Amino acid sequence: MKTRNDAIALDGDDPLARLRDRFALTPDVIYLDGNSLGVPPIAAAARAQEVIAHEWTEGLIRSWNAAGWFALPRRLGDKLAPLVGAAPDELVVTDTISVNLFKLLSAALKMASERDSGRRVIVSERANFPTDLYIAQGLIEQLDRGYTLRLVDDPAELPDAIDEDTAVAMITHVNYRTGHMHDMAALTQVIQRAGALALWDLAHSAGAVPVDLNGVHADFAVGCTYKYLNGGPGSPAFAWVAKRHQDALAQPLSGWWGHRAPFEMDPVYAPGQGIGRFLCGTQPIVSMSLVEAGLDVFLATDMQAIRRKSLALTDAFIELVHTRCAGQPLTLVTPRAHAQRGSHVSFEHPHGYEVMQALIARGVIGDYREPRVLRFGFTPLYTRFVDVWDAVETLRDVLETNAWRAPEFAARHSVT
Numbered sequence: 001m002k003t004r005n006d007a008i009a010l011d012g013d014d015p016l017a018r019l020r021d022r023f024a025l026t027p028d029v030i031y032l033d034g035n036s037l038g039v040p041p042i043a044a045a046a047r048a049q050e051v052i053a054h055e056w057t058e059g060l061i062r063s064w065n066a067a068g069w070f071a072l073p074r075r076l077g078d079k080l081a082p083l084v085g086a087a088p089d090e091l092v093v094t095d096t097i098s099v100n101l102f103k104l105l106s107a108a109l110k111m112a113s114e115r116d117s118g119r120r121v122i123v124s125e126r127a128n129f130p131t132d133l134y135i136a137q138g139l140i141e142q143l144d145r146g147y148t149l150r151l152v153d154d155p156a157e158l159p160d161a162i163d164e165d166t167a168v169a170m171i172t173h174v175n176y177r178t179g180h181m182h183d184m185a186a187l188t189q190v191i192q193r194a195g196a197l198a199l200w201d202l203a204h205s206a207g208a209v210p211v212d213l214n215g216v217h218a219d220f221a222v223g224c225t226y227k228y229l230n231g232g233p234g235s236p237a238f239a240w241v242a243k244r245h246q247d248a249l250a251q252p253l254s255g256w257w258g259h260r261a262p263f264e265m266d267p268v269y270a271p272g273q274g275i276g277r278f279l280c281g282t283q284p285i286v287s288m289s290l291v292e293a294g295l296d297v298f299l300a301t302d303m304q305a306i307r308r309k310s311l312a313l314t315d316a317f318i319e320l321v322h323t324r325c326a327g328q329p330l331t332l333v334t335p336r337a338h339a340q341r342g343s344h345v346s347f348e349h350p351h352g353y354e355v356m357q358a359l360i361a362r363g364v365i366g367d368y369r370e371p372r373v374l375r376f377g378f379t380p381l382y383t384r385f386v387d388v389w390d391a392v393e394t395l396r397d398v399l400e401t402n403a404w405r406a407p408e409f410a411a412r413h414s415v416t
């Protein structure tokens with residue numbers, strides 16, 4: 001891709017190009033932040049209208065049965081399952097990643113200690129998304145049983161850090177800052193050979209890269225629906241538990257939605273069979289209903305096609321930044337090797353925050369992550385090659401003209 005016309009030609013040959021029509025895109029915006037909050041599918045607005053005007057207004061309480069509200073977390077779980085290599089009744093859409101990590105990490109620690117009470121270490125990466133580490137820290141404190149969190153600084157150190165003391169390795173597949181992707185099959189094998197359990201965070205993987213949870217024989221996973229799955233701001237996350245573990249696993253948020261028979265109103269908790277026991281309480285039905293509009297778009301394609309386009313987009317972006325912005329103090333922090341890259345690309349710049357604000361002011365929306373990282377997400381369902389070209393040209397201009405030095409771009413917002 002050497003010219004803007006090359007980019008237009010690539011879009012002309014793109015088998016996924018027509019899927020862009022299913023999204024409510026804003027004119028004059030190049031949106032490279034679908035890894036943080038996806039764009040609304042056009043169907044989402046009609047679905048919201050239907051849920052509020054028909055299911056809620058007319059159906060009222062009857063809709064828990066008649067509109068399938070009560071079954072929604074499991075029905076959407078089954079719909080999402082094929083995108084991450086899960087089987088029916090292995091996945092529920094519910095709560096947030098933070099809450100689901102709390103449930104699954106506590107359950108996994110209990111399972112590990114029943115097998116071998118000496119295992120008191122949770123292994124993760126210091127560069128993991130902070131909420132994952134915070135949840136582990138809070139749980140360790142709450143349990144007060146001598147658990148520790150062992151953090152490595154380099155992904156390559158993980159295999160050596162997982163040993164006979166390890167209860168659970170809690171690993172995020174694609175790193176939120178660098179875009180580095182782990183080899184999930186190889187690492188799951190290392191974890192399980194050491195006698196530990198593998199808990200994967202798929203926040204930047206689901207809908208972005210092919211994942212095969214059962215194929216790699218993973219134990220547990222959590223993931224997000226408002227990033228690459230386009231479910232809407234704060235749409236519920238998901239939790240996955242391998243079939244073989246479900247009935248042996250006790251989760252601590254033993255709310256009534258996870259009960260064997262919630263409407264028997266039994267004063268004693270008895271967990272349900274299957275994945276339903278990982279639910280806790282009443283779910284945000286309006287928000288959860290919109291998740292389906294996002295998932296439906298994936299029915300028209302498959303993760304292999306999405307991955308092919310994602311790699312083509314990210315390759316093109318990396319090459320263009322190197323050629324068109326040569327001489328600028330930009331350092332690629334995302335691995336170039338395809339097997340180690342997710343669907344976003346990050347560059348460090350000494351004034352990353354200001355540069356990103358200047359880009360956003362010109363309609364190129366990426367985001368900024370501490371320290372100094374400009375982050376650009378590529379979502380093959382709606383990102384075009386010409387968007388890649390135009391985004392790099394805008395970046396080049398912002399850097400060459402020093403437009404980012406305008407004082408208004410230095411003001412810090414609470415969400416970066």
Ligand SMILES: *Cc1c(COP(=O)(O)O)cnc(C)c1O
Pocket residue numbers: 096097098099128129131132172176201203204224237
């Ligand atoms: C986005 C993200 C989260 C978000 O957690 P919530 O509790 O759903 O807000 C968690 N972990 C990772 C790795 C993420 O990228």
